[in-house]
Amino acid sequence: MKNTLKVWRAKKDITQEHLANEMEVTRQTINAIERGKYDPSIKLAFKMARFFECSIEDIFFYEE
Amino acid sequence: MKSYIYIMSSMVYMVAEVQTKDIGMLVVGSLITLIGIGIHILEPELIINPSGTGGAFVGAGIALIIISIRSIRLQKKGTVVEDERIFHIAEKASHMTLTILIILEGVLMAFLGVTAFDIQAYPIVSLLFAITMLSYVGFYSWYKRQM
Numbered sequence: 001m002k003n004t005l006k007v008w009r010a011k012k013d014i015t016q017e018h019l020a021n022e023m024e025v026t027r028q029t030i031n032a033i034e035r036g037k038y039d040p041s042i043k044l045a046f047k048m049a050r051f052f053e054c055s056i057e058d059i060f061f062y063e064e
Numbered sequence: 065m066k067s068y069i070y071i072m073s074s075m076v077y078m079v080a081e082v083q084t085k086d087i088g089m090l091v092v093g094s095l096i097t098l099i100g101i102g103i104h105i106l107e108p109e110l111i112i113n114p115s116g117t118g119g120a121f122v123g124a125g126i127a128l129i130i131i132s133i134r135s136i137r138l139q140k141k142g143t144v145v146e147d148e149r150i151f152h153i154a155e156k157a158s159h160m161t162l163t164i165l166i167i168l169e170g171v172l173m174a175f176l177g178v179t180a181f182d183i184q185a186y187p188i189v190s191l192l193f194a195i196t197m198l199s200y201v202g203f204y205s206w207y208k209r210q211m
Contacts, residue, residue: 020144021144024144024147025144025147026144026149026150029147029149029150032149032211037210038149038152040148043148
C-alpha cells in the first residue's frame with residue numbers, strides 16, 4: 001500500500017514527532033508508514049484522515 | 065496534616081497516570097529480587113544451587129524493575145512507549161520464536177526417545193531458555209528493521 005502521508009504532513013508543516021503525538025504512536029511508526037514499510041491499522045488510518053481533514057483514500061491507495 | 069494529604073494526593077495522581085501493567089511489573093520485579101536475595105542469604109536445603117538460583121532471580125527482578133521504571137519515566141514525559149507497530153513486531157517475533165522452539169523440542173524429544181541418551185535436565189532447560197531469549201531478541205530487531 002502506498003501513501004502520500006509525507007505530502008500531507010508537509011502541507012500542515014508538522015514534524016513526524018508532532019504527528020506521532022497526535023496519533024498516539026511512536027515517531028518510528030510514522031517514519032515506517034511514510035517509507036511504505038508498515039501499513040497502519042484501519043483505526044490509525046481513520047485517525048490520520050480525520051486529522052488531515054480528508055478521506056482515507058486521499059492518503060492511502062492500494063496498487064496491484 | 066496538610067503536607068501528608070498533599071503527598072498522598074500526589075502519589076495517587078502519579079499512580080493514576082501510570083499504566084497498571086507497569087505498576088504490576090514493578091511490584092513483581094521487587095518481589096522476585098527479594099526472593100533472590102532471600103535464597104542467596106538463607107541458602108535453603110531444597111535448592112541445589114542457591115547462588116545460581118538467587119542470582120537468576122535477582123537478575124530477572126532487576127531487569128523487570130529497570131524496564132518498568134524506564135516505561136514509567138517515558139510515560140511521564142508523554143512519550144508513546146507502545147503502539148500497534150510495536151505489538152505487530154512483537155507478535156511476529158513471538159510466532160517465529162515459538163516455531164523454532166517447537167521444532168527444537170520435537171527434535172530433542174525424538175532424539176531422547178530413540179537413543180535413550182541420559183542427559184541432565186538443568187543444562188538442557190538453560191540452553192532452551194537461552195535459545196528462546198536470543199531468538200526473540202534477534203527476530204524482534206530483525207522485524208523492527210524490516211517494518
